[in-house]
Amino acid sequence: MTGGPLVLGIETSCDETGVGIVRGQILLADAVASSVEEHARFGGVVPEVASRAHLEAMVPTIERACREAGVRLDDLDAIAVTAGPGLAGALLVGVAAAKSLAVALGKPLYGVNHLAAHVAVDIVEHGLLAEPTIALLVSGGHSSLLLVPDVTHDVRSLGSTIDDAAGEAFDKVARVLGLPFPGGPHVDRVATEGNSAFVAFPRGLTSGKDMARHRYDFSFSGLKTSVARWVEARERAGEPVPVADVAASFQEAVVDVLTRKAVLACQEHGVDHLLIGGGVAANTRLRAMAQQRCDAAGILLRMPRPGLCTDNGAMVAALGAQMVSKGRSASALDLPADSSMPVTLVQA
Numbered sequence: 001m002t003g004g005p006l007v008l009g010i011e012t013s014c015d016e017t018g019v020g021i022v023r024g025q026i027l028l029a030d031a032v033a034s035s036v037e038e039h040a041r042f043g044g045v046v047p048e049v050a051s052r053a054h055l056e057a058m059v060p061t062i063e064r065a066c067r068e069a070g071v072r073l074d075d076l077d078a079i080a081v082t083a084g085p086g087l088a089g090a091l092l093v094g095v096a097a098a099k100s101l102a103v104a105l106g107k108p109l110y111g112v113n114h115l116a117a118h119v120a121v122d123i124v125e126h127g128l129l130a131e132p133t134i135a136l137l138v139s140g141g142h143s144s145l146l147l148v149p150d151v152t153h154d155v156r157s158l159g160s161t162i163d164d165a166a167g168e169a170f171d172k173v174a175r176v177l178g179l180p181f182p183g184g185p186h187v188d189r190v191a192t193e194g195n196s197a198f199v200a201f202p203r204g205l206t207s208g209k210d211m212a213r214h215r216y217d218f219s220f221s222g223l224k225t226s227v228a229r230w231v232e233a234r235e236r237a238g239e240p241v242p243v244a245d246v247a248a249s250f251q252e253a254v255v256d257v258l259t260r261k262a263v264l265a266c267q268e269h270g271v272d273h274l275l276i277g278g279g280v281a282a283n284t285r286l287r288a289m290a291q292q293r294c295d296a297a298g299i300l301l302r303m304p305r306p307g308l309c310t311d312n313g314a315m316v317a318a319l320g321a322q323m324v325s326k327g328r329s330a331s332a333l334d335l336p337a338d339s340s341m342p343v344t345l346v347q348a
């Protein structure tokens with residue numbers, strides 16, 4: 001095992017069929033096939049369509065990853081797969097593929113948590129994680145603040161969204177503004193031309209009373225409604241909607257709350273390392289404001305490059321490689337796909 005265990009990771013929790021190969025902390029391949037275009041006309045991911053797309057893309061994507069990495073399946077030390085959370089049917093395709101590989105090759109199988117994998121992926125870019133680290137995980141399905149003493153088996157939840165996930169809010173607001181699905185990257189792009197102080201949208205769960213009850217929780221549903229009402233009022237009055245300004249003002253409200261609570265969590269837990277992961281961590285404004293606030297607070301900030309923030313197989317391989325390196329036991333071959341796997345359960 002020169003350079004650490006060679007692990008292939010499979011990710012199928014949503015609409016990306018991801019197959020990554022990692023040796024220890026080194027990323028060798030990151031092959032992704034996305035069915036996003038098949039969902040665009042529905043304005044959201046259609047589970048059945050996603051599952052079928054995984055089934056078709058799985059073997060070609062595994063082959064592509066092996067070619068990219070220059071390895072043969074026989075060379076692998078272990079297989080890792082997202083066991084949850086995610087779309088049930090989509091997860092089943094990845095888990096079934098991973099079990100088949102593990103049995104055929106006689107290699108150990110690690111069923112891992114998608115959210116822990118979003119955190120672990122940064123290892124292939126910036127090296128081993130500080131222990132503990134605080135992680136802000138923001139994606140289309142989840143928004144959580146985590147205390148992570150050990151990403152391979154000890155992840156603790158400090159707070160999470162009580163309604164919409166951050167990415168979901170981006171996608172819904174994008175739709176209100178007439179931008180394509182998935183909306184996050186489009187809001188990010190048009191917001192660069194806008195004035196973020198144009199509308200003072202609400203900052204959810206930041207008032208004194210809310211901070212007492214929901215210190216590290218998030219809420220984006222009120223913000224989303226507030227943007228929709230603002231746009232409707234404008235349209236009713238027959239006035240043009242300043243899309244860039246609204247996008248920038250909305251984005252500012254989301255990013256302000258996310259970074260404020262993440263820095264607070266670091267300070268109140270005496271942890272000077274923050275990691276931001278998940279699809280929304282690709283957001284330009286989030287990255288800039290997080291850097292600024294962490295610098296001011298003396299916190300060391302780590303963020304994977306945007307391409308590794310959205311769903312991919314490399315993140316699953318990265319977490320699998322850590323599990324093998326730390327001597328964690330493999331999962332049982334009858335491991336389930338758990339669509340609502342709790343964030344605190346790292347391995348199935």
Ligand code: KG4
Nearest residue numbers: 139140141167184188279280282283310311
């Ligand atoms: O982690 P991810 O790829 O899938 C889930 O596990 O959910 O996250 C997808 C989410 C989508 O809601 C998408 O709009 C959002 O991440 N996203 C962004 C950006 N890139 C992706 N949101 C804001 N700014 C971006 N640049």
Ligand code: ZN
Nearest residue numbers: 139278279311
């Ligand atoms: Zn994700």
